[in-house]
Amino acid sequence: MSTETTYTDVNETHDEHDHGDHKPTGFLDRWLFTTNHKDIGTLYLIFSLTMFMIGGAMAMVIRAELFMPGLQLVEPDFFNQMTTMHALVMVFGAVMPAWVGFANWLVPMMIGAPDMALPRMNNWSFWILPFAFSMLLSTLFMDSGGPAAGWTMYPPLVLQTGTSFAFVVFAIHMMGVSSIMGSINIIATIFNMRAPGMTLLRMPMFVWTWLITAFLLIAVMPVLAGAVTMLLTDHFFATNFFNAAGGGDPVMFQHIFWFFGHPEVYILILPAFGVISEILPTFSRKPLFGYSSMVYATATIAFLSFIVWAHHMFTVGMPLQGELFFMYATMLISVPTGVKVFNWISTMWQGSMTFETPMLFAIGFVVLFTIGGLSGLMLAITAADFQYHDTYFVVAHFHYVLVPGSIFALMAATYYWLPKFTGNMYSEKWGKIHFWLSAISVNVLFFPQHYLGLAGMPRRIPDYSPQFADFNMISSIGGFAFGATQLIFVGVVWHCVFRSKVKATAMVWENPRGLEWTLESPPAYHSFTTPPEVTHNMVRHAE
Amino acid sequence: MNNDPQANELKRKRAQAVRTAWVLGFIAVAIFVTFIGSAIFGR
Amino acid sequence: MKKENTVIVALAVLAAIIAATWLILVAPALSGNEINMTRGVTPQSADHFDLHMIVLWICVVIGIGVFTVMFTSIVLHRKSRGHEAAKFSHSTKAEIIWTIIPVLILVVMAVPATTALVKMEDSSGAVMTVKITGFQWRWKYEYLDQDISFISSLDPTSNAARQLDSGIEPTSVDNYLLDVDHPLVLPIGRKIKFLITADDVIHSWWVPALGWKRDAIPGFINEAWTNIEKPGTYRGQCAELCGKDHGFMPIVVVALSEDEFEAWVNEQRTGQRQIAQRGTTP
Numbered sequence: 001m002s003t004e005t006t007y008t009d010v011n012e013t014h015d016e017h018d019h020g021d022h023k024p025t026g027f028l029d030r031w032l033f034t035t036n037h038k039d040i041g042t043l044y045l046i047f048s049l050t051m052f053m054i055g056g057a058m059a060m061v062i063r064a065e066l067f068m069p070g071l072q073l074v075e076p077d078f079f080n081q082m083t084t085m086h087a088l089v090m091v092f093g094a095v096m097p098a099w100v101g102f103a104n105w106l107v108p109m110m111i112g113a114p115d116m117a118l119p120r121m122n123n124w125s126f127w128i129l130p131f132a133f134s135m136l137l138s139t140l141f142m143d144s145g146g147p148a149a150g151w152t153m154y155p156p157l158v159l160q161t162g163t164s165f166a167f168v169v170f171a172i173h174m175m176g177v178s179s180i181m182g183s184i185n186i187i188a189t190i191f192n193m194r195a196p197g198m199t200l201l202r203m204p205m206f207v208w209t210w211l212i213t214a215f216l217l218i219a220v221m222p223v224l225a226g227a228v229t230m231l232l233t234d235h236f237f238a239t240n241f242f243n244a245a246g247g248g249d250p251v252m253f254q255h256i257f258w259f260f261g262h263p264e265v266y267i268l269i270l271p272a273f274g275v276i277s278e279i280l281p282t283f284s285r286k287p288l289f290g291y292s293s294m295v296y297a298t299a300t301i302a303f304l305s306f307i308v309w310a311h312h313m314f315t316v317g318m319p320l321q322g323e324l325f326f327m328y329a330t331m332l333i334s335v336p337t338g339v340k341v342f343n344w345i346s347t348m349w350q351g352s353m354t355f356e357t358p359m360l361f362a363i364g365f366v367v368l369f370t371i372g373g374l375s376g377l378m379l380a381i382t383a384a385d386f387q388y389h390d391t392y393f394v395v396a397h398f399h400y401v402l403v404p405g406s407i408f409a410l411m412a413a414t415y416y417w418l419p420k421f422t423g424n425m426y427s428e429k430w431g432k433i434h435f436w437l438s439a440i441s442v443n444v445l446f447f448p449q450h451y452l453g454l455a456g457m458p459r460r461i462p463d464y465s466p467q468f469a470d471f472n473m474i475s476s477i478g479g480f481a482f483g484a485t486q487l488i489f490v491g492v493v494w495h496c497v498f499r500s501k502v503k504a505t506a507m508v509w510e511n512p513r514g515l516e517w518t519l520e521s522p523p524a525y526h527s528f529t530t531p532p533e534v535t536h537n538m539v540r541h542a543e
Numbered sequence: 544m545n546n547d548p549q550a551n552e553l554k555r556k557r558a559q560a561v562r563t564a565w566v567l568g569f570i571a572v573a574i575f576v577t578f579i580g581s582a583i584f585g586r
Numbered sequence: 587m588k589k590e591n592t593v594i595v596a597l598a599v600l601a602a603i604i605a606a607t608w609l610i611l612v613a614p615a616l617s618g619n620e621i622n623m624t625r626g627v628t629p630q631s632a633d634h635f636d637l638h639m640i641v642l643w644i645c646v647v648i649g650i651g652v653f654t655v656m657f658t659s660i661v662l663h664r665k666s667r668g669h670e671a672a673k674f675s676h677s678t679k680a681e682i683i684w685t686i687i688p689v690l691i692l693v694v695m696a697v698p699a700t701t702a703l704v705k706m707e708d709s710s711g712a713v714m715t716v717k718i719t720g721f722q723w724r725w726k727y728e729y730l731d732q733d734i735s736f737i738s739s740l741d742p743t744s745n746a747a748r749q750l751d752s753g754i755e756p757t758s759v760d761n762y763l764l765d766v767d768h769p770l771v772l773p774i775g776r777k778i779k780f781l782i783t784a785d786d787v788i789h790s791w792w793v794p795a796l797g798w799k800r801d802a803i804p805g806f807i808n809e810a811w812t813n814i815e816k817p818g819t820y821r822g823q824c825a826e827l828c829g830k831d832h833g834f835m836p837i838v839v840v841a842l843s844e845d846e847f848e849a850w851v852n853e854q855r856t857g858q859r860q861i862a863q864r865g866t867t868p
Binding site: 072074075150156250251286290292293315324332335343345350351370377378381383389390448450454459464 | 620633652659664674680684699747750756786787828832833
């Protein structure tokens with residue numbers, strides 16, 4: 001490992017002549033041993049795109065089996081493995097690493113820092129992941145198959161898992177360590193490495209949302225680690241944490257898991273909120289409306305996310321006072337979330353909008369995430385939830401906030417910043433085609449699931465009564481269309497990176513704000529080795 | 544251009560960042576231990 | 587002139603959005619498929635249905651309002667129309683208004699939501715008790731007052747059809763996946779308490795027509811109650827992932843008039859006594 005290439009501080013002075021473009025030669029040096037935030041960001045993004053395809057393939061198996069009543073393709077146990085792994089891969093392998101990838105690329109540039117605070121730990125945070133997911137995916141090929149108790153892993157059912165159990169727990173531990181290290185890095189970077197003049201309340205919203213998300217991650221990933229460790233000891237070392245016969249309580253697992261699980265879903269969405277707050281102002285040619293409100297709303301959402309977990313457990317037999325508290329707290333989250341939606345719309349209002357692909361995805365996000373948020377409000381009402389819980393109504397809700405929510409925001413971010421990262425423009429025509437096909441098919445896929453849930457179809461079943469046939473078929477068709485459409489996305493990205501002849505300027509778009517747009521496209525391998533001067537007109541917020 | 548003060552500034556920031564990182568790591572481990580501990584002792 | 591323009595466009599957008607709302611929330615029911623929750627046959631199911639409809643309507647109105655503003659803006663405030671961007675970027679007054687109004691809406695929703703929940707939790711005054719136990723992958727019902735007990739499993743015809751590559755069309759089976767060999771027979775018009783538990787993993791007992799579901803947790807007993815107002819057959823399913831045949835352990839409740847129920851009870855008791863005398867277990 002050659003030290004000069006990863007040595008980014010004092011000896012950098014001579015780099016000013018060649019723009020600090022000392023990329024390491026040699027494949028391993030460049031990619032296995034990298035400590036460069038841009039390369040590590042790229043690794044995370046490639047990894048997450050790959051996992052998105054794998055998780056998507058599992059979804060295709062699910063929708064193919066559910067295409068018609070009757071069992072045509074897979075045994076029920078394998079179907080349960082598919083639903084379990086689909087969720088684990090999408091949540092921990094696709095969405096979270098994608099957000100970390102964008103954080104790595106953008107946070108240092110947005111705050112005028114030369115790199116992340118802890119570049120070597122940054123490398124480790126990434127390289128743990130391919131190892132963890134190889135282990136997780138390999139369980140599908142073990143004799144008793146992969147985990148099949150749902151990504152929520154409730155005991156006692158999860159303790160019936162065969163050989164794969166230890167591997168799943170180990171994989172989750174590793175993903176958790178990766179996330180915790182990544183979050184520590186992000187907080188340390190944001191608190192300590194900002195360029196002079198970049199005060200906290202001048203930072204872009206994407207940096208704010210990631211700062212808050214990083215705190216959430218540090219708070220809850222250890223809790224998940226605790227929960228799965230207790231599962232491990234119950235399974236192998238004769239403890240009885242979740243075994244009633246031994247004096248334990250299966251419901252306690254649910255409390256611990258969802259104490260992690262609810263903040264986790266905000267971890268999946270807060271960076272998305274940040275991205276939308278970056279994109280809408282650029283294409284509305286108007287500053288973000290209510291910047292400080294947006295910061296406070298995000299912090300409020302993060303705080304509230306810790307006190308609502310039991311809304312995932314309304315049917316478990318909680319005392320009345322508990323159910324009421326969680327109902328009220330959950331309903332309350334809609335207030336700061338609504339504030340954000342209203343501020344986004346006010347950003348657009350009286351703007352001068354154009355509708356390039358990032359803007360299309362951002363607008364799609366605001367519309368469709370709002371629908372998901374409204375179904376979430378319905379789910380908060382405990383007595384009604386007695387009919388919604390564990391049905392396709394819940395599946396519809398969380399897929400709306402995750403797919404046309406998080407995933408659309410990830411795509412918006414890709415289209416918005418890929419020209420900056422690569423120096424090449426993507427094909428606007430194919431980007432728009434990708435958007436429209438995705439937006440239509442995602443609704444064909446998930447909207448009918450609201451009807452299925454209300455009509456009585458439970459979750460996590462491989463076969464169903466014929467009264468549910470029509471909407472399942474429509475949903476499956478939407479699913480196949482959505483899946484196929486994402487191949488267009490892969491094509492657009494690949495073409496942009498490797499084949500596009502149209503060069504991107506530094507600004508790329510019309511007058512975007514933020515330090516990353518002051519760098520050339522692509523930026524130097526080591527950017528901001530000298531901290532930039534941050535003046536008021538370079539930041540978006542006119543307040 | 545005199546870059547030494549800048550390099551020192553960067554060094555200072557880095558050292559501070561490492562301290563932040565240690566604190567956060569400690570907090571993470573503490574949360575883990577608290578949860579497992581409360582599950583064991585809260586029986 | 588610009589203000590008039592905005593109002594006209596907003597009205598047009600509103601009309602389009604209402605049409606779209608009708609298309610997605612009403613039209614699909616015209617296909618003969620069920621798209622809404624059932625009103626059910628108990629006071630609780632009716633309460634929960636009414637609550638659901640209130641919340642649904644509020645959400646629909648909010649959605650229509652939000653999307654109307656948004657799409658009006660998309661139509662009017664675009665560069666291609668020559669619209670110049672305004673400069674404003676904050677308004678404390680607006681932030682206060684759109685914080686307070688949602689809180690008020692939530693308070694309005696919280697009142698019926700609280701009432702319904704309080705009513706659901708009160709299982710006192712029940713005149714009979716049934717113990718329900720979830721197993722992998724069937725239910726056991728024990729009538730604690732009448733001394734009857736039996737296991738309820740997926741009906742054999744459904745079970746044969748649901749096997750992978752069975753060659754049997756699901757549509758050819760009556761009540762495919764929603765039929766059992768021994769239904770839970772209950773009287774109408776009586777407050778019945780349920781004690782719900784499980785033997786192995788967590789299951790969940792759910793009959794939509796009764797209006798609720800409750801988890802069946804090994805080592806713990808959950809209480810619930812019902813009061814069925816109409817005779818009939820009501821079908822439900824297990825609602826908590828419990829292993830490979832989670833989708834194949836349905837629930838059937840047959841609600842009979844008082845007399846018919848008593849007749850059934852006697853029949854069961856005679857039958858079980860005969861089996862006990864013969865020395866075999868049911």
